[in-house]
Amino acid sequence: MSGTIGVLGGMGPLATVDFMRKVIDLTPARRDQEHLPLIVYSVPQVPGRSACILEGAASPLPAMLRGIRTLAQAGAECIAIPCNTAHHWYDELARESRCPVLHIVDAACAAMERRAVGQGPVGLLATTGTIAAGIYQARLDRHGYDCVVLGARDMEDLVMRGIALVKAGEMEDARALLETAAAKLGTQGVRAIVLGCTEIPIVFDGVSSSSVPPIVDATQALAEACVEWYFGRAGRAAESHG
Amino acid sequence: MSGTIGVLGGMGPLATVDFMRKVIDLTPARRDQEHLPLIVYSVPQVPGRSACILEGAASPLPAMLRGIRTLAQAGAECIAIPCNTAHHWYDELARESRCPVLHIVDAACAAMERRAVGQGPVGLLATTGTIAAGIYQARLDRHGYDCVVLGARDMEDLVMRGIALVKAGEMEDARALLETAAAKLGTQGVRAIVLGCTEIPIVFDGVSSSSVPPIVDATQALAEACVEWYFGRAGRAAESHG
DSSP states (O other): OOOOEEEEEOSSHHHHHHHHHHHHHHSOOSSGGGSOOEEEEEOOOSOOHHHHHHHOOOOSHHHHHHHHHHHHHTTOSEEEOOOSGGGGGHHHHHHHOSSOBOOHHHHHHHHHHHTTOOSEEEEEEOOHHHHHTTTTHHHHHHTTEEEEOOOHHHIIIIIIHHHHHHHTTOHHHHHHHHHHHHHHHHTTTOSOEEEOSTTHHHHOOSTTOOSSSOEEEHHHHHHHHHHHHHHHHHHHHHHHHO | OOOOEEEEEOSSHHHHHHHHHHHHHHSOOSSGGGSOOEEEEEOOOSOOHHHHHHHOOOOSHHHHHHHHHHHHHTTOSEEEOOOSGGGGGHHHHHHHOSSOBOOHHHHHHHHHHHTTOOSEEEEEEOOHHHHHTTTTHHHHHHTTEEEEOOOHHHIIIIIIHHHHHHHTTOHHHHHHHHHHHHHHHHTTTOSOEEEOSTTHHHHOOSTTOOSSSOEEEHHHHHHHHHHHHHHHHHHHHHHHHO
């Protein structure tokens, strides 16, 4: 078992690169050969996820299923999807996949527990599609967290505009909007703020900010889940043959 | 024709990420869907390229051929290899591939011509394997450039040690060594310095340095060749059907 991880990426392309960089940085490697084998399907010709959820526009599912099949054929033994909104179709994607598909919200919850974030209200910075589809709420609830989001006006003017600016490469303007969004959430008594859209940590990882509650970066959490899966697989293989 | 580019990467993993980032930054896109479709085989379990060339250690060719076949099967229509030393096996890899394989040295030469670097001596910062195998020399010669390299001692103490430190994640120490190497080459009357190992521009892109001749980053040049291939393919398709 080579432990190859398939990455269904391209949503967006920079978020995929940010995710790969985080996997590499988390891996205790001194040489190339000690790093995780990744096969990355970064094909961004996928209809917009939020537009489909909110407005019934063209579904991204067929394009994502093509990606899953390509990764399986290429030898993936585990799949990660560094796009939160894409997880609206998690069940369909997992059903198509012959190998396990890590869930980014489970990864984020595990990261919060590792950081001992106490139960209670947790702020979520994510696309309107991710929020409308309830991708985070039920899973957070299961871990004892209540999901707090910004109002419709701030979602449009700060979060969605910030995300679009990242995709357009306008990083400074994006950072200002997304930092403002985080600061507003931070005043609502939340125990942590989850960066639940993979475009956000490209420009704002919260490390430089001390005025807000702890930041949990879902991209980083998914990378942690990949590294854990990779180094844990030898043990699991031994168990299943034991 | 979807224009999917296959990337034979993982040598090393961070260099692959640097290459992808450069492709994205070069693409005039405002939305995800306008970016290039990439399928990236970043499987670093490939025997060391320099050790094979210099010491006759295990060949990386079988592992690289597996990568080429995987990329072809996944739908690649053009292949890029962001590892200079791997180009020692360019002919074998190109023969296995059903689609064109861009050559990183041709890309670097094209970048020098675009920047109007005059004919004459050009410094090369690359692995001892790349230099011993003559990957750059003949192609530079064809463009009227003479290849100047550092002596054996500087190659070991500065260049090879710097590259190994990048692979080990020790970026500050790596940068100091590689900047010193570039500065030494810069005193030898060269018209440009080619960063001919994809680990080098991860820590030293020459932008901050004004005391050396122009720096040509082969990774950036390969990314430029990919973007040019992608946007040029519609015209070529029309011609071939004309």
